Structure formats: structure tokens, C-alpha cells
Amino acid sequence: MERLDRFMARANAAYYATHDPFRDFTTAPEISQAFGEVLGAWAAVTWAAMGRPDPVVLAELGPGRGTLMTDARRAIRAVAPDLAAALSLHLVETSPRLRACQQGLAPATWHDEVATLPPGPMILLANEFLDALPIRQFVRRGEGWMERFVADGRFVEQPAALDADGPDGAVLERQEAAETCTGQIARHLATHGGAALFLDYGASESGLADTLQAIRGGDPADPLADPGAADLTAHVDFAGLGRVANAAGAGVHGPVPQGVFLSRLGLFQRTDRLARGRSPGQAGALIAAAQRLAEPMHMGRLFKAMALAHPDLPTPAGFDA
Ligand code: SAH
Numbered sequence: 255m256e257r258l259d260r261f262m263a264r265a266n267a268a269y270y271a272t273h274d275p276f277r278d279f280t281t282a283p284e285i286s287q288a289f290g291e292v293l294g295a296w297a298a299v300t301w302a303a304m305g306r307p308d309p310v311v312l313a314e315l316g317p318g319r320g321t322l323m324t325d326a327r328r329a330i331r332a333v334a335p336d337l338a339a340a341l342s343l344h345l346v347e348t349s350p351r352l353r354a355c356q357q358g359l360a361p362a363t364w365h366d367e368v369a370t371l372p373p374g375p376m377i378l379l380a381n382e383f384l385d386a387l388p389i390r391q392f393v394r395r396g397e398g399w400m401e402r403f404v405a406d407g408r409f410v411e412q413p414a415a416l417d418a419d420g421p422d423g424a425v426l427e428r429q430e431a432a433e434t435c436t437g438q439i440a441r442h443l444a445t446h447g448g449a450a451l452f453l454d455y456g457a458s459e460s461g462l463a464d465t466l467q468a469i470r471g472g473d474p475a476d477p478l479a480d481p482g483a484a485d486l487t488a489h490v491d492f493a494g495l496g497r498v499a500n501a502a503g504a505g506v507h508g509p510v511p512q513g514v515f516l517s518r519l520g521l522f523q524r525t526d527r528l529a530r531g532r533s534p535g536q537a538g539a540l541i542a543a544a545q546r547l548a549e550p551m552h553m554g555r556l557f558k559a560m561a562l563a564h565p566d567l568p569t570p571a572g573f574d575a
Contacts, residue, residue: 258466259388259430261404261481266386268482270349276319278469278485281382282453282512282553283322286543288528290325292519293451297326297377298334299571300449304564307375307447308340315346315368315435316383320356326379327359344371368438376442378450384495385454385487387431391466394420407478425464429491436495437502440562444503449563449570455556456490458509465489492560499562507561507573512547513554515572521548 256264269275282289301310314323323343331338343362347353353364365371391402392414399418400411418426439450456465468477470484477486492509499506508515525544529537548554561570 255403255405255410257390258402258404258409259390261478262388262466262486263431265481265484265486266388267348269485270386271351272482273485274351275485278472281318282547282557283325283381284319285546286525286540287321287325288521288524288540288544289516289547290322291329291524292516292521293322293379293381294326294329295333296451296519296571297379298330298337300377300563300567301334301337301340303567303570304375304377304447304449306336306340308336309342309374310337310340310448311344311372311374311376311378312341313344313346313371313376313378315378315380316386317345317347317356317359318352318382320359322379322381323356323359341377346371368435368442371442373442374446376446376448376450378439378448380450381453383454384429384432384435384452384490385456386485387429387435389432389466389488390428390430391464392416392418392426392428394422394424394426396422399426404478407476407480409478420462424462426462427465427488427491429488429494432490432495433498436562437498440499440502440504443562443564447564447567449561449567451570452490452495452560452562453512453515453557454490454492456492456558458492458558460491460493463489490558492558496560503565504562505565505567507563507570509558509560510573511550511555512557512559513550515559516544516548516554518572 345362346365392399399414399416401414403410465488466477468475468484468486475484496506529540546552
């Protein structure tokens with residue numbers, strides 16, 4: 255019998271060590287190069303607001319294939335060559351297989367965890383990272399709560415001491431790993447200066463829901479069936495992470511829907527530039543990709559952007575109404 259978060263950590267470590275996740279699911283940077291480019295532009299604007307520190311750490315959590323950072327760095331070289339010269343790249347990645355995919359980003363320093371990022375001013379990017387971190391789940395039974403453990407591919411419930419309200423059968427999730435990570439980053443930013451940008455799927459407000467999901471071979475699967483064969487994720491509770499970051503001394507901005515954030519940062523202007531001079535077919539594909547990222551019926555609403563920043567920094571780009 256294994257607590258759900260320990261099961262999820264073990265299953266995902268095995269999954270990311272043995273699979274090319276991008277055969278199972280597609281992430282925003284893989285949909286359009288404009289995604290990473292506008293995040294690079296965000297980093298450049300943020301760096302200017304920080305007073306152009308040199309040196310500065312540019313960090314990414316869970317870089318996957320390295321596509322986001324490749325596109326972001328191209329944009330940074332174009333719009334802020336001084337930042338390109340001042341930055342040192344730090345990547346937090348546990349999968350040896352994905353680290354190998356990220357070698358094209360060298361020179362860079364790889365880390366197993368956020369705790370070893372070097373001190374100093376920092377700009378941090380993380381797309382679809384927090385959703386992969388392990389969660390705990392509790393189920394309301396009568397007057398109390400039971401915690402979910404996994405045994406032989408099924409949930410087993412054990413009594414838990416939990417002070418929360420909820421109707422019978424309700425599921426309450428705890429994102430302790432994401433809270434630890436967010437708290438560490440918030441403390442870093444409050445101490446050394448800088449800003450972090452998280453993009454992920456989840457709700458703006460905390461609520462009761464079972465959001466654990468598994469994707470195997472591109473299709474939904476049983477999360478408990480075959481640990482290591484499927485990608486396990488849960489929705490991010492942005493409000494909960496915002497409270498943790500705030501308590502750790504950082505300013506919290508958003509969350510705002512991804513479509514709103516990307517549109518404010520010029521996703522469609524950048525896409526028009528990329529489409530210029532291309533064949534009608536290529537131009538149409540670029541515009542369709544941007545729409546997939548930004549439109550509410552696709553990724554524009556379920557996905558959110560949230561920024562943490564040193565409390566003295568002005569509201570980061572894309573977060574002012
Ligand atoms: N950001 C990329 C990849 C998202 S997939 C993109 O948008 O395409 C999740 C990434 O986080 C993978 O690179 C995975 O190996 C990494 N990852 C998952 N759990 C992690 C953990 N606990 N510590 C560090 N990296 C982790």
C-alpha cells in the first residue's frame with residue numbers, strides 16, 4: 255500500500271525516464287514557435303523592469319524537449335541582446351532521457367530540484383511543470399475524511415485527520431510538492447529579486463474535485479493500472495499556490511486565462527509576422543496554431559498564467575487589466 259503522492263512520484267519518474275512524452279501529448283511550445291518567443295519577450299521586459307541585472311539567472315522547470323527555451327532565447331537575442339549576454343541558463347529536470355534532448359541548450363546547468371538554483375536575481379519560466387508534481391487525495395465519508403492509498407492498482411482508503419468541509423463523497427486534493435516548489439521560488443525572488451511565470455491547466459479558485467488523470471499512447475487511461483506507462487497529472491490550484499507564494503514574501507499576479515495573457519503579449523501580431531511571405535497553407539497553419547493556444551474552447555481558458563515577483567517590481571507584462 256502506497257500513499258497516492260508517493261505512487262504518482264514513482265510512476266511519473268518511471269514514465270519520464272522511459273517514454274518520449276511528446277508522443278503521448280502535445281504542449282504549447284510544440285504547437286507554435288510563437289509561444290516560446292512571446293515568453294522570451296516577457297523575460298526581456300521583466301529584465302528591464304528589474305533594472306537590467308548582470309549577471310542574471312534564466313531558469314526553466316521541466317524543459318521537455320527544450321523547444322520553449324530555444325524559441326525564447328531566439329526572441330531574447332533579437333529584442334534584448336544585452337540580456338542574452340548577461341544570462342546564465344539553469345534547467346530543472348529529473349529525466350535523464352529529457353536532459354539528453356535538452357543538450358542543444360548548452361551551455362546550461364542542470365538541476366534535480368529548485369533548491370539548488372544559484373542565488374541572485376532570476377527570471378524563471380515553467381510550462382506544464384506543476385501539473386506533473388504528485389498530489390494527495392482525500393475522500394469525504396460521513397463525518398470525516400479518508401486518504402487515498404494505492405494497492406494492487408486500486409484505491410484503498412485510510413482514516414485521515416483533516417479539518418475541512420465537504421459533502422459526502424467529495425474529493426479534496428493537496429498539492430504539497432507544488433506548494434514546496436512555489437514557496438522556494440517565492441522566497442528566492444523575495445530575497446534576490448526577479449520574477450517567475452507559470453503556465454498550466456487548473457482552476458483560478460480552490461475547490462473540491464478529483465482531477466487526477468492519465469494519458470497513455472495519446473488516450474485517457476486508468477491512472478493506477480500500470481505505473482510508468484502513462485503520464486499522470488492533476489489540475490493546478492493556482493489560488494492555493496498564490497497563498498503560499500504570498501506568505502513566502504513574493505507578489506502574486508493573476509492567474510489570468512492563457513488566451514488573455516498570450517494575446518496581451520502579442521501572440522497574434524508575432525504570428526502575423528511569421529506568416530508573412532509564407533504559402534497560404536503554411537500561413538493558415540501558423541494562425542490555426544495560435545488560435546489553438548489562445549481560444550477559450552481550446553487551450554485559452556483552461557490554461558492559466560500566473561506570475562510571482564519581488565514585491566517592489568511593477569505588475570509584470572500581461573497581468574495588468
Ligand atoms: N515544459 C515542457 C515539458 C512539459 S512535460 C513543455 O511545455 O513542452 C513535464 C516536464 O517536467 C518534463 O520535462 C519532465 O521530465 C519534467 N518533470 C516532471 N516531474 C519533475 C520533477 N519532479 N522534477 C523535475 N522535473 C520534472
